[in-house]
Amino acid sequence: MDEKSSETALVPAQTDLQVALRGAVSLWASATTSESERRADLLRDKQRIVLSFFRHTDKLPSEVEPVDVQGWLRDLAEKGISAGTAYQHACLLSSFYSWAMRDPEVGRLRCKNYFQARKFY
Secondary structure (H helix, E strand, O other): OOHHHHHHOOOOOOOHHHHHHHHHHHHHHHHOOOOOOOHHHHHHHHHHHHHHHHHHHOOOHHHOOHHHHHHHHHHHHHOOOOHHHHHHHHHHHHHHHHHHHHOOOOHHHOOOOHHHHHHOO
């Protein structure tokens, strides 16, 4: 084992909470995506977009504040993402939170201030 491998050999790739978040996002995407020829692409894109928000903030859903959503959208704009695409991203994030709040098992992930964040755009 080389030096770099020995440093990371016993470090978990993801925390349990990160795994739970990925699972919740996957369940949401599946539950909110209709059967179609494009379903696989839609599932991938929805998950990628919502998970990109959580990577951007480096926070769990329950820790997110309105300013985090605003900052993410601002960064998307700075990257040249069109207003329409940024709006779509915001809608997907909103859909994830709405779904999570309805599901008792996933509800623990919800953001207490999320609905105040709806003024983000």
